[in-house]
Amino acid sequence: MANKPFAITLKPGTSLNNLTGSWRSERPVYLDRLPPCNNACPAGENIQGWLFHAESGDYEQAWRVLVQDNPLPAAMGRVCYHPCETACNRGQLDTSVGINSVERFLGDEAIKRGWKFDAPAATTGKKVLVVGAGPSGLSAAYHLARMGHQVEIQEAGPLAGGMMRFGIPKYRLPRDVLDAEVQRILDLGVTLKYDSKVANIQQSMKDGGFDAAFLAVGAHIGKRAMIPAGDASHIVDAVSVLRSMEGEDKPMLGRKVVVYGGGNTAIDVARSVKRMGGEPIIVYRRTRDKAPAHDFEIEEALQEGVMIKWLSTIKQAEVGEITVEKMELDEKGFPQPTGEFEKLEADSVVLALGQDVDLSLLEGVPGLEVKDGVVQVASNMMTGFAGIFAGGDMVPSERTVTVAVGHGKKAARHIDAWLRGESYEPAAKHEIAEYKNLNTWYYSDAHKTVRPMLDMIRRQTSFDEVQGGLDETNALFEARRCLSCGNCFECDNCYGVCPDNAVIKLGPGKGFEFKYDYCKGCGLCVEECPCGSIKMVPEDI
Amino acid sequence: MLKQIEGSKAVAEAIALCRPEVICAYPISPQTHIVEALGEMVKSEKLTPCEFINVESEFAAMSVAIGSSAAGARSYTATASQGLLFMVEAVYNAAGLGLPIVMTVANRAIGAPINIWNDHSDSLSQRDSGWMQLFAETNQEAVDLHIQAFKLAEELSMPIMVCMDGFILTHAFERVDIPTQEQVDGYLPTFDPRQSLDPKEPISIGAMVGPEAFMEVKYLAHAKQMQALELIPQLAAEFKQQFGRESGGLVRTYRAEDAETMIVAMGSVLGTVKDTVDEMREQGHKIGVLGIISYRPFPLQEVRAALVNCKRFVVLEKSLAVGMGGIVATDVRMAVSGTGLKGFTAIAGLGGRNITKASLHKLFLEAEQEKLEPVTFVDLDWEVVNKQLEREKQNRHSGPIAENILYDKGMSTSAKFG
């Protein structure tokens, strides 16, 4: 530059000498916020995390991230009531992401491709007994096995799956799918003993030399209701009906079947009856919007020809008919009798009023607390007796497969810690990524992909799966609808919109860094971050 | 090669011999013939490679030249009068950026009243712009100065105006020796810009400079013009060597040996002055001439040296610092300050008013007798002026002075030729 005119001609790029970072009173910082889907998932899945990989078409990696939390994606992708989708921020934009359908796609893909779980870590030498091969037990066994513990499942029945098999009809969960996912867990080295009902847990532990036990026996005893009935009246419980559907001998219920109750089990029974050629009528004491069953299941049942009598209670059951009383809702929304009666044809009555737990195996165990028919556990899933943990339907919680799977994972982590004489402290939850944290402008317009439904005739006459899956193209599409709430997905917006080039792009998978020497603190990166993974914080004074 | 040729045409040929790479121009009398001729040469590919750009204003003309010069192309434009004023902002800018642009100014008066004829008001208004200004006495000198100008501008990386009297020179057909291409090539090297816009070596030209360095930048521009004071005579000497002709330099004297009265002037009027002086010398008057070629930089020392031995001098100038008097005279007086010399300022030829030998005789005689006012307006029609002044005294609101004067004179301009 010596030759160049003084002062009016300058060297290129020399403004780097001017550290404009000193202009700043607030600084942007990158952060991860907790996506609402993850937050809502009872199984604790890192949904946003596995969708991230699915978005780029790396389904195996997506599945691997998924199964870090849940070993049953194919089943979950069918039977989960997906609270994640309810929580999904995209629901406020157009329609929530079809997380459940992508999960099912990944689960099915894994079965199709024969993906296996990663081999367990080095063995710990500890033995854990899992009682019950339902979702909770399988989940716990899986996680414990991956942590290197020796796991044995003792299952009272002849088949694995628990309520997934004996409570959920085939048309919702084909059994080959369930079998495949169970087998993959067993392939990890988990021992599963069928027809091994644990009568006394302490004895069983002692006999087998187990260091800890996880109890997940489920709730398989159907609740009875006091219905005045003639001797010949045919009254059975829903659990039994559904269980018998699995065996060779289909239940004999007759043509006109009244199902009493308004939960998902009632719907499952009614739809199964329909498929067996019967004429199911659901009797429920309250209204549709008060029914505990999921509305989409009620809707599908109605579509298939299931009759439902709302605001009705069964007063009397006789041979071939029942008497129902009409109810009306009071001001508080509770059903009250009206004194109006009606007779309905009924070859049988199926009671779908909920299930109880068989707690006999716990007799004699000191320190246990049982309340409302379920075992009380501490926050670490441990019962009042050290080393015995419990989860699933036998502890106080919502009774869903997903909750059960979540219990299994949680219990496994605590058991693992307990076995090492430690306690497991889950990482503090990040703040939730709320809709207002997002800049949704940046997401392409795209409505949810609707999964195909089986045609009506086959729905009414067979146990074929009602809801189809997504194919690769639309699964990818659906995955890409994810807003990646609160978690950087490397859209480069911060890198691009900074007027001061104060963002360093570190390369694929490595994210970004701020060059605080130059960042003036304008906040554009925060405002224009689509997913809300940057925030402004005041500069230290 | 000797040619009987119009001044503008001769200058155009000289410019072409200097191999300009970008020429941009906007037409204004009396500059038009120069750029017309150049335009034709480029269009017919007699001058190549060269871009000729017809711009939409003088401001654009200078701006285009700034761009092309900054990008390393030898750049030329020409203008006059209002055109020069219209480009003033860019004129200063070109100098500030140190771009060696050569511009012909076909000197012309500045309106209002609009006037297309010759005086020096236009380029003199740019005396502080940072441009060098050389004044041609003849068309031969105009040709020669342009060739020297490119060399001077490029050596210093500063722009330069070659000033030639509008119409009087630009439109005069006279004998001019047009050099050959070989001669010019032997004198003027190819343009090696001090800096240029080039992706290979990016620089930022035209920074904002604050109080901390602005004075230094301005001083450096001044220092360059001081360097030019040494360079100009040197280039003139080299020119003589190459072309065998005296041309250029800072100043030139004529019959000054024992002169008691010196006439100082710039441009073509020097010819008429010399003829007048010859006649007076024949009559025994001790009178001589100092012609200033380099107006910027102003050769204070040379002017002082040329005048220091006379008794009195008259600065005959075609410009007026309204409210003050002479423009060139001010500089000349600065040059002789402290000598006690008697100096007179004669304003003449404004707006193309003829400067005749007869008027000069009268003026010089009066000067010799030191009867002149400090500032004299040569051939001013006092009758008209006094009438108007009288009228204004009585009627104070303003009116169109020019119209009144023409009315008083009872004529139209086209009726008068002598």
Next chain:
Amino acid sequence: MFQIRVHGRGGQGVVTATEMLSVAAFEEGRHAQAFPSFGSERTGAPVVAFCRLDDKEIRLREPIMEPDALIIQDPTLLHQIDVFSGLKPDGYVLLNSAHSFEQIGLGDLVKQHGHSKMSTLPATELGLKHVGRPIPNVPLIAGFAALSGMFKLESVVKAINEKFSGKVAAGNIAAATEAYELVKQQMEDRANA
């Protein structure tokens, strides 16, 4: 120094005339300076241009106020401006006209200057005849060469060839030649008269 003033109207080639005069002089080794009055350039307006001839460098830049010769390209100007202003007593006058001075009422002037220095020439007609355009300048220059004896016809022809080419040059040369001969004849006739 010999000074020529040419009067005419815009569009009649007045400036060109002086330029060609200067070129003709240059061709004969003389110094010459041609310049216009720098006035109105509009077609039809009265225009004046100048030409100085000398054997040494011409430095003088003032307009020609006391011409040694006048060339008047348009006789109608006689009634509008004082074309004869400053004309030296023995100055030449060449007027573009098919008529004699006497016929157009300038008999007195002829008496003052004498026949030997005055001539009229139907230059417009010559222009039309040879070039197809009513431009009188070239015939007048040639006529002036004959009248003043200051240039040879061939110098005028050279000046024509410098300014024009092809058919136009040929036409102008023909017009110049005829004009030259006409004026020469006129002069001889008068000398013999």
Next chain:
Amino acid sequence: MSLQTVKFYQTGTYTVGNRLLGPDDRSVQSGELRSNSINSGHRACQGCGEALGARYAIDAAMAESNNQLIAVNATGCLEVFSTPYPESSWQLPWIHSLFGNAAAVATGVAAALKVKGKTDVRVVAQGGDGGTTDIGFGCLSGMFERNDDVLYICYDNEAYMNTGVQRSSATPPTARTATTMPVGKEPGNVFGQGKSVPEIAMAHGIPYVATATVADLRDLEYKVRKAMKMHGARYIHIFVPCPLGWGSASHDTIKLARLAKETGMFPVFEAEHGEVTSVLKIRNKQPIEEYLKPQKRFAHLFGKHAHPEMVAHLQAIADRNIRKYGLLDEEKAHG
């Protein structure tokens, strides 16, 4: 126009980058090796739209010209904040001459390059709205008319910001500036006839004219790159909000540009040889208030002494743009 019509990509081309796109489909700005033509350390205000727009545009032009680019800059904020002695932010050859002559200087640079046979080196001129629509307009028009090989980019922030927010011919009606104060019967800038320099550029019939905003990087880059593929006079008018002059939050710069487009206040289109060839449709039409309210320069239109009639007038201007350029898809227009 510039949007991907291929697969659905989560954010498609709205975001600066998109890891799901192939390398060839990615924006210049998302590249780790983008030229950062205007370097860090410049002295633009926080959230400066012009600094951003200039880097977007010049980086794109650099990419398209293989870094063989020379920039000419009019006086204005961009010039002052980028090149105060002794430091320059520019990484490419750059010259600043005057306020009103950038187009002509660029013509000169282009002429020099042509005469020197440097056909690979290209020229951009850039200036603010003052330097383009007002004081530089003559030179701009001349450059257009001659069809000189220059891409002129106007960064429009709708007033003379460098001198302290005075009105320019690009200032919208009602806006408060230092010379159009919100006082009197008709507070703020007058409702004149407006002056669309893009349309004036089109009237010159030049090969390419486009408008863009800093809110749509991909569209902006596409237009710059397209312009750089062409020769002759080209004009791109980029809408760049100014937090200082508009009285808006520094983090709202892009949002306001987006709203200007989504309300119809700033039509985004491109034209070749004087004919509009495409428009960027409004994606989610917003009422004009959404655009006006975050800006203090329009504050006098709302609140205690509101001027709903002026807001309605502005809405009418936006609606006229929408009609004129067909900014809404058919179903949205009628729906």
